[in-house]
Amino acid sequence: MSTDVLMPALSPTMEEGALAKWHVKVGDTVRSGDVIAEIETDKATMEVEAVDEGVVEALLVPEGTESVKVNAPIARLSGGGTATAAASPARSGGAPGETMAVRVPAAPPVAPATAGRRAAVTTPASGRLLASPLARRVASQMGVDLAGIRGSGPHGRIILRDVEGFKPAVAVVMSARAAPPSESPREVRSLEQMGIPQGTYDLKPLDGMRKTVARRMTESFRNVPHFPLTIDLEIDALLAARSSINALLTAEGGKVSVNDLIIKAAAIALQRVPEANASYTPEGLAFHHHADIAVAVAVDGGLITPIVRAAETKGVAQIASEMKGLAERARTRKLKPEEYLGGTFTISNLGMFGIRSFASIINEPQGAILSVGAGERRAVVRGESLAAATVMTVTLTCDHRVVDGAIGARWLAAFRTLIENPITMIV
Amino acid sequence: MADAFDLVVIGAGPGGYVAAIRASQLGLKTAIVEREALGGICLNWGCIPTKALLKSAEVYEQLGHLADFGLSVQGRSYDFSGIVHRSRKVAKQLSAGVAFLMKKNRVEVVDGVASLEAATPAPCVNVALKAGGARTLTARWVILATGARARVIPAIGLAPDGDRVWTYREAMVPDAAPTSLLVVGSGAIGMEFASFYRSLGTDVTVIEALPRILPVEDEEISATAQKAFEKRGLKFRVDAKVAGLSRTRSGIAIAVESGGKSESLEAERAIVAVGIEGNVEGLGLEALGVRIDRGHVAVDSHGATNVPGLYAIGDIAGPPWLAHKASHEAVACVEHIAGVGGGHLSAPIPGCTYTTPQIASIGLTEAQAKAAGLSLKIGRFPFRANGKAIAAGETEGLVKTVFNADTGALVGAHMIGAEVTEMIQGFALAMTLEATEAEIMATVFPHPTLSEAMHEAVLDAYGRALHL
Numbered sequence: 001m002s003t004d005v006l007m008p009a010l011s012p013t014m015e016e017g018a019l020a021k022w023h024v025k026v027g028d029t030v031r032s033g034d035v036i037a038e039i040e041t042d043k044a045t046m047e048v049e050a051v052d053e054g055v056v057e058a059l060l061v062p063e064g065t066e067s068v069k070v071n072a073p074i075a076r077l078s079g080g081g082t083a084t085a086a087a088s089p090a091r092s093g094g095a096p097g098e099t100m101a102v103r104v105p106a107a108p109p110v111a112p113a114t115a116g117r118r119a120a121v122t123t124p125a126s127g128r129l130l131a132s133p134l135a136r137r138v139a140s141q142m143g144v145d146l147a148g149i150r151g152s153g154p155h156g157r158i159i160l161r162d163v164e165g166f167k168p169a170v171a172v173v174m175s176a177r178a179a180p181p182s183e184s185p186r187e188v189r190s191l192e193q194m195g196i197p198q199g200t201y202d203l204k205p206l207d208g209m210r211k212t213v214a215r216r217m218t219e220s221f222r223n224v225p226h227f228p229l230t231i232d233l234e235i236d237a238l239l240a241a242r243s244s245i246n247a248l249l250t251a252e253g254g255k256v257s258v259n260d261l262i263i264k265a266a267a268i269a270l271q272r273v274p275e276a277n278a279s280y281t282p283e284g285l286a287f288h289h290h291a292d293i294a295v296a297v298a299v300d301g302g303l304i305t306p307i308v309r310a311a312e313t314k315g316v317a318q319i320a321s322e323m324k325g326l327a328e329r330a331r332t333r334k335l336k337p338e339e340y341l342g343g344t345f346t347i348s349n350l351g352m353f354g355i356r357s358f359a360s361i362i363n364e365p366q367g368a369i370l371s372v373g374a375g376e377r378r379a380v381v382r383g384e385s386l387a388a389a390t391v392m393t394v395t396l397t398c399d400h401r402v403v404d405g406a407i408g409a410r411w412l413a414a415f416r417t418l419i420e421n422p423i424t425m426i427v
Numbered sequence: 428m429a430d431a432f433d434l435v436v437i438g439a440g441p442g443g444y445v446a447a448i449r450a451s452q453l454g455l456k457t458a459i460v461e462r463e464a465l466g467g468i469c470l471n472w473g474c475i476p477t478k479a480l481l482k483s484a485e486v487y488e489q490l491g492h493l494a495d496f497g498l499s500v501q502g503r504s505y506d507f508s509g510i511v512h513r514s515r516k517v518a519k520q521l522s523a524g525v526a527f528l529m530k531k532n533r534v535e536v537v538d539g540v541a542s543l544e545a546a547t548p549a550p551c552v553n554v555a556l557k558a559g560g561a562r563t564l565t566a567r568w569v570i571l572a573t574g575a576r577a578r579v580i581p582a583i584g585l586a587p588d589g590d591r592v593w594t595y596r597e598a599m600v601p602d603a604a605p606t607s608l609l610v611v612g613s614g615a616i617g618m619e620f621a622s623f624y625r626s627l628g629t630d631v632t633v634i635e636a637l638p639r640i641l642p643v644e645d646e647e648i649s650a651t652a653q654k655a656f657e658k659r660g661l662k663f664r665v666d667a668k669v670a671g672l673s674r675t676r677s678g679i680a681i682a683v684e685s686g687g688k689s690e691s692l693e694a695e696r697a698i699v700a701v702g703i704e705g706n707v708e709g710l711g712l713e714a715l716g717v718r719i720d721r722g723h724v725a726v727d728s729h730g731a732t733n734v735p736g737l738y739a740i741g742d743i744a745g746p747p748w749l750a751h752k753a754s755h756e757a758v759a760c761v762e763h764i765a766g767v768g769g770g771h772l773s774a775p776i777p778g779c780t781y782t783t784p785q786i787a788s789i790g791l792t793e794a795q796a797k798a799a800g801l802s803l804k805i806g807r808f809p810f811r812a813n814g815k816a817i818a819a820g821e822t823e824g825l826v827k828t829v830f831n832a833d834t835g836a837l838v839g840a841h842m843i844g845a846e847v848t849e850m851i852q853g854f855a856l857a858m859t860l861e862a863t864e865a866e867i868m869a870t871v872f873p874h875p876t877l878s879e880a881m882h883e884a885v886l887d888a889y890g891r892a893l894h895l
Contacts (some may be wrong), residue, residue, distance in 0.1 A: 075494055133860075133865065137863055
């Protein structure tokens with residue numbers, strides 16, 4: 001007696017997928033739980049496990065086949081037991097003979113692997129999953145897996161508000177493989193529940209900017225594996241260069257700030273170490289052609305990062321005048337979307353507030369962000385003796401998925417050369 | 428006497444006494460302050476005694492239709508004082524029941540009038556005792572459950588005069604049924620008294636300022652109700668503004684303006700049923716700085732006021748002014764205070780009107796659901812197509828269901844007819860459990876019952892009614 005293994009639906013909307021890889025060959029004996037194949041959709045890659053035992057009699061779909069319809073037979077096993085109903089296919093495909101169910105493991109819980117299927121709400125690990133009928137239906141319509149949702153109803157039952165309030169992690173739309181382990185959304189507790197009585201504070205409603213800052217920073221800090229690299233730079237030469245430049249520019253009424261020089265230096269360093277001017281995407285690492293430098297500007301009620309496009313191609317005077325306009329429009333909230341969306345690298349400077357050193361949160365999808373501290377007179381060791389110099393501490397926070405430690409270090413070295421020898425910026 | 432408590436509840440109506448019982452169950456040392464009678468308005472002057480009156484009226488009215496059932500009776504009559512007496516006896520019995528529950532749950536009952544004084548962690552409660560003297564109760568938490576009273580508008584004469592102009596309170600215990608009656612306001616209270624007195628033969632006219640009676644109900648139900656009431660001889664003036672009420676030699680006259688026309692309606696008595704006002708006065712709330720919004724104490728979703736340690740539930744915390752809403756909030760509030768509130772649901776609150784025919788509803792009306800931007804599936808099933816209704820001679824009735832067409836969520840249900848107040852909980856349960864049309868359709872409704880009309884109204888929303 002043979003059983004057919006059918007193409008599983010990884011999501012309720014999935015109609016077809018690619019058979020990426022076979023993990024078994026004809027003649028292999030498989031047991032329940034063995035990974036037999038990998039299936040890919042535009043959204044996810046999932047391993048397919050066998051539910052029943054048997055010997056692989058035939059692989060009906062070759063490895064690498066695109067557009068395999070859901071519920072189409074993909075392999076035949078012989079000597080198997082009876083078909084299991086545990087994860088019977090969602091659609092009755094009318095496949096001949098007995099069908100053998102496959103089970104998609106619940107391992108990467110955020111993957112929309114089993115969402116929507118009636119059988120899917122039974123997770124093998126934890127037994128029955130409590131959810132209201134309406135919650136099940138809406139989750140299935142949204143393509144959300146109930147297994148990733150924490151229920152707020154009695155006994156942890158998932159109810160409609162849990163599904164509606166559920167924001168799938170960014171990773172859901174990326175590869176399931178690369179998805180970080182999901183966390184159930186935190187239960188939101190009122191301040192009063194946390195011991196701060198009403199009436200002892202004023203509540204200011206969240207405006208759009210605050211919501212955006214909160215969401216983007218939370219997602220970035222949680223999802224991006226980040227690490228900081230810190231170095232001290234001597235900037236006396238940079239300050240001298242700035243004075244000379246400004247002396248020349250006075251006639252034209254322009255003025256260049258230390259920050260403008262840092263923008264220019266960072267842009268050139270990104271050209272010299274292009275691996276740092278990069279973004280992680282599930283499809284691959286994106287290396288940007290230009291250094292579009294986003295600069296964090298504090299505004300009333302939040303912050304925003306207007307962008308100096310292709311800064312490596314611009315002179316410092318031009319950068320200075322662009323920055324002046326951008327910062328002005330940022331403060332009056334008149335920036336156009338194209339002026340603040342889509343930078344490749346960010347600079348955040350808290351030097352003017354006397355901050356010595358800090359590590360910013362990555363501005364996704366950028367691969368790194370530079371935190372600039374105050375330039376201050378410090379003791380430095382030259383040879384065997386102490387000397388005074390103006391020193392500025394900078395920290396590069398890197399997305400480890402794309403910018404490894406060595407790349408970050410090379411970028412900082414290039415940046416140091418430019419800052420400490422500003423004349424090299426024009427080489 | 429030990430006057431330090433975990434919780435002091437002010438007001439022993441269906442909000443307050445339920446809060447006290449739940450608190451005691453959770454191990455809180457609890458006291459309850461009541462200025463009048465345990466059970467509050469609901470038990471003593473509202474829900475319960477009116478149901479007793481309405482039962483008498485319903486039986487009396489049915490005696491007039493006995494021939495339909497092949498029966499006859501000689502000399503149908505009523506003893507009005509007997510009807511009132513039974514109503515008072517029922518109220519008294521239940522009030523005594525609350526006293527028993529307080530004792531059983533070791534809740535200390537303090538008879539007197541409470542006022543609050545600033546203190547930490549919660550305001551302290553000064554009670555002017557009914558027996559004379561005063562007590563000061565301190566507590567970690569205080570729950571206000573002082574309820575509400577009939578709204579009156581003295582400027583145009585809409586205020587009780589102890590004789591010819593009544594609120595619900597006077598209307599419940601008169602010496603005799605008036606021969607004619609004007610009811611101002613067609614909400615549940617106004618309509619129940621209108622229905623009661625009409626059953627006893629009173630000539631009743633109901634005046635409603637809005638364009639339809641029972642304005643909180645679904646428009647279709649309002650229209651069906653008005654027709655059914657008119658068949659029983661009730662008269663209506665809708666879209667009608669009361670300009671003033673005056674006394675005549677033998678009764679009262681109400682000047683009504685409607686559609687640019689003025690008329691004067693006269694009757695022996697009038698009932699003012701134009702809404703409810705929270706009992707927020709005399710409690711010292713102003714001095715505490717308690718935030719009050721349109722006559723009600725402003726609270727968060729747990730019943731917390733802006734003053735630390737002070738909570739409010741039930742009518743004083745705002746509409747809907749329903750006993751079961753107060754009890755529901757009581758349990759939620761106490762469980763929150765005690766820190767066991769996990770999994771509390773914001774369940775939809777059904778509303779019931781005990782007229783003949785009865786009206787019951789839950790969730791959104793069709794118009795509200797449309798206004799909320801939902802795409803809808805509407806189902807209807809009339810009682811005249813229901814076997815049990817025909818057998819019982821109760822063919823006047825309708826069940827209407829409102830579904831969200833996208834998700835299959837039941838967002839509202841509206842019923843008029845016999846026993847619908849007993850049946851609405853079926854839809855309440857379905858909504859609270861978040862059933863979709865599929866689960867309600869799959870539920871087996873017993874035959875023959877009126878409840879089959881509920882099943883059919885769900886099926887009808889999806890074009891699958893079996894008996895239409």
